[in-house]
Amino acid sequence: MTATAERLTTSRAMVDGIAAEMARDESVIYLGEDVGAYGGIFGSSTGLLDRFGATRVIDTPISETAFIGLAIGAAVEGMRPIVELMFVDFFGVCMDQIYNHMAKISYESGGHVKVPMVLTTAVGGGYSDGAQHSQCLWGTFAHLPGMKVVVPSNPYDAKGLMISAIRDDGPVVYMFHKGVMGLAWMVKNRRAIGEVPDGEYTVPIGSARVAREGTSVTVATVSLSVHHALDVAEKLAEDGIDVEVLDLRSLVPLDREAIVASVRKTGRLVVVDEDYLSYGLSGEVVASVTDVDPGLLRAPVARVAVPDVPIPYAHSLEYAVLPRPDRIEAAIRAVAAA
């Protein structure tokens, strides 16, 4: 293990983590649609085929139920498959394998069977891909027991969480937002590129990261919205609103202590969520506080999320429903002033 580091995009950092584990452990393989020669539609496996060959980096038919199930069976027999669901939006064709099998076998077997696998999947919108290719849906996965759910926002975490996920003895869902990957062909955010240590390191699953310390308002969020929240925080600092940005990083387990600790300090909470508003992340974050003490909240909570509408295609409409910086800023100002 070296102490050097490189500046990588999130996508390259994710691949770096996979490659490190594939080099270390023969039983790690990467399976999915267009993950071989294509390198993953969103760059999640670029270069792996060249390095590890077609027996370990495997293109599948468009049969998500069959190949995700295959990964489960292989994991049960001791392999450590990483299997990609190209867009999370496609979960409906294969959710049974995911939630009724991958996630439940450990429990149903009384811990006698382990299912060490990673399910990777691309999430997020913002580029007019319409209602079936733009969703986040992490709330859907996090609601169902038995799978950990991680959602990196930056290159460092992307690699470290990937290594942790692969080494976990149970199933981990690893959701990468297209907008944080630093892809050449999408709108770029400067936070999608960053310092990534060479070699192995892990980021623990289940611990949030204070992305920015502040005292006025807590913004709890994940993924691309972390970038937006930090941008907004910089701007608001000029107006004397000192925003604390909490990057939750992992939805299961959820770092409830970090949420409560931050709100204890600020007394004000904004949850930013690119998933749908209702029955999802935003409510759970709020409840993490009210479970302990609703008195910590000195103002109504603002939930900046997709307002229970399919993601529209037209740019004007899509930007109206996504938690864009303008909506985040307005919410923080309102909560800070309340």
Place this chain on the structure above:
Amino acid sequence: MTATAERLTTSRAMVDGIAAEMARDESVIYLGEDVGAYGGIFGSSTGLLDRFGATRVIDTPISETAFIGLAIGAAVEGMRPIVELMFVDFFGVCMDQIYNHMAKISYESGGHVKVPMVLTTAVGGGYSDGAQHSQCLWGTFAHLPGMKVVVPSNPYDAKGLMISAIRDDGPVVYMFHKGVMGLAWMVKNRRAIGEVPDGEYTVPIGSARVAREGTSVTVATVSLSVHHALDVAEKLAEDGIDVEVLDLRSLVPLDREAIVASVRKTGRLVVVDEDYLSYGLSGEVVASVTDVDPGLLRAPVARVAVPDVPIPYAHSLEYAVLPRPDRIEAAIRAVAAA
């Protein structure tokens, strides 16, 4: 329309509602596995085949994607299908048709296409049916936009909500808890049988019902847990704890005003949810209050739900994780005392 009424089980009331609409409207049909001669595994279609014949009450192959999709296409062409997913736990084999098609076509078509259909499905545990046959999962459905979600707790609502659901010009998911159906072969609750008016009537979708007025603590819940909550409330009344029980009845739309109004009165909130704890109903109910004013809450909120564990088989374990009366009672006492 007559003014007479009968005492019916929830199951018979549900069927009564379906039959009334089938008699009135030729385009209403009932499709699903074992809905014909068997009459529905949980009595959701008993007697319909005899009355309406095999062209309108139709047994399907075990091909949920195909036959739910078929219902969607038929609805698009002007029929009003009711289609049954035998257990909600099976949603993973057909969720794409449900959430990416049934629920989104109206929006994607800019309102030009309507999908008037009802998806019925059995939910709930408590009889040792294990991790794949005991779930509620209403949080999963309610999180995804474009479908209304109703969850009746008693015979009157079962019929009235069914008629509303059939008449709705969009998709409605109708979730019936096995434990409220009044089935001969399951543990019986006296509230699973009740007065049901003959003929047509509707219960509006989206309005909660105050099942019991009270001033000390609000219990917001649905379905079988309403029965338990009322039982507990009766008991606690003797100790001077005056519980208000809110039967939400519909999760989408959610009657947020009713929740806030009740909490405004009591200042204390317990949410009882037979679905999984995290990222679900309980958080959303809490957030409905904190969206408006966290100051309404004079004590921590108690969430009595399934604690993010697959439903265990063994009776001792299952009863430990379900929101049984003992846990509800303890939670109300704690919140009342806080």
Place this chain on the structure above:
Amino acid sequence: MTDTIDAEARLDLYRTMVLVRLFEEAMLREYHADKGPGFDIGKGLVPGEMHLAAGQEPVAAGVCAHLTTDDAVTATHRPHHFAIAHGVDLRRMTAEIFGRETGLGRGRGGHMHLFDPDTHFSCSGIIAEGYPPALGQAFAFQRQGAGRVAVAVTGEGAANQGAFHESLNLAALWKLPVVFVVEDNDWGISVPRAASTSVPSNAARAAAYDMPGERIEDNAVEAVHAAAGRAVARARAGDGPSLIEVHTLRLWGHFEGDAQAYRKDIEDVPGRDPIPTYEKSLRDAGLLDDAAAAAIRESATERVEDAVTFAKESPVPDPAGALRYVFASGGVS
């Protein structure tokens, strides 16, 4: 059930193919017009993924020639050729692709989500999941007894998805008036057919449902026309579903921006373009000369450019209306 085809029908096939091609060329142009500098998928008047069907015109033209707008078509993520061949209004379809309020879906849907109740056309971006709703349309038609049919389209990659199997079985079981069409363009994005499909022909799979299955080679529009004629007639007669697989050609990338580095047949692709081939056969048969061909192109160009102009001049949706149409009542709740 005849395999002969008259001159006017042949010219119609050609007209449809040309119209589709000119439309796809226009989309190509408009899509790339304002994606730069570099290539940003979210930019421009036509943002998002764009799956064009150039090369696959024979399938849509040959099949839809047998349909009226009372029949239904469910298409895929690559839907334009079928939409056009089936008679979806070109202006409103184009406006949808441009995300305008005048579009088929008032800009809410986009190019993978074209819904037209007037022609019973729809499509879906989810692989093979357009098949099941087609069954339902066929189910409703069967009850009406008027001989209407539903055509359900997928790619060859999609034929390995569960929905394909379930749909074929259910349609055969209930003798639904469906024609299943598989467009085999050799690729599912970067995955060649041999790496996805365990049999050389999906037509062979029809036997697993006791259904006629036919495979058309060489992207031959008249062979498609003939096979579809038989399948549609069978469905209209109440004899149940059929499956047709057409070996067609993806002339361009899977979607725009696809560099196709994986594609070994790439050199050879332009030479397999079905339109010049068919044009030549019509010329050889004396049905087409320079003037007639030019007139067909001209009229198609006019229609396409009219649609593009209509789209560009149409209003962008007001963000204030973003929540309309979630429910049938119009609003979000």
Place this chain on the structure above:
Amino acid sequence: MTDTIDAEARLDLYRTMVLVRLFEEAMLREYHADKGPGFDIGKGLVPGEMHLAAGQEPVAAGVCAHLTTDDAVTATHRPHHFAIAHGVDLRRMTAEIFGRETGLGRGRGGHMHLFDPDTHFSCSGIIAEGYPPALGQAFAFQRQGAGRVAVAVTGEGAANQGAFHESLNLAALWKLPVVFVVEDNDWGISVPRAASTSVPSNAARAAAYDMPGERIEDNAVEAVHAAAGRAVARARAGDGPSLIEVHTLRLWGHFEGDAQAYRKDIEDVPGRDPIPTYEKSLRDAGLLDDAAAAAIRESATERVEDAVTFAKESPVPDPAGALRYVFASGGVS
């Protein structure tokens, strides 16, 4: 690859069938022992749904005769016969059905969720969804190169589920060492095969994947044994998957409590019991007499009753441990 079977192997088939049957009879007895008054599905030492496999013994016996406990089996909601024939520990399996801490799943799983890593056995309550994980076991075995195989079982009703199709295609494509077994007991709960399946034989569907397919009629255990022998040998040799459909018999209801009012063949069912039939053929062949038959029953009874006693004497899980084993680390988070 031979169809001949020696005397000991024939007796073994019989022994397995008898053991399964006595187990199912014991479950029937224990299940109904304490459901009253009336019938409450949630009551008693063995609560919940109970799908017994009486009548289907020939399938499990014939197939599993070719396996060792290094091979994998994934079964369905009706799993006992395959579990027993594959050699799952009877005590721990029974304890699981009784929901005890000593059970295969420490009481967390139940009768539809039996997982035994020692014999690579598992099952699932979701129709056809046991097929895909079997592919993964076969995939891991293929890489080990030691000739291990995975057997994946469903009912005929399940063969119309998407997972069936996807699994067959993928297994054939990658030449995975899998044997797909379809138990055709004529019914999917109350739905007769003719109302669910568009073809008379699922073996015919194997051709849709370029895979050998065979249908065995008459619930004939030796024919199952022969076909399975060929399929297992093929898989072990690296030649890929096969499909076997067996026309078997559901002797009892779909689950316990099923009144079977829908079942028109009900009168005729007991006469088709495969065990007396097979017993007679062994007697006719001089392989079995009263004493030997009695000894087999006696030893099976002993094993079954020992397992039931073990289960009943085992501790009920402590509610305090309800959250253990959600994650591999043991806890809920």
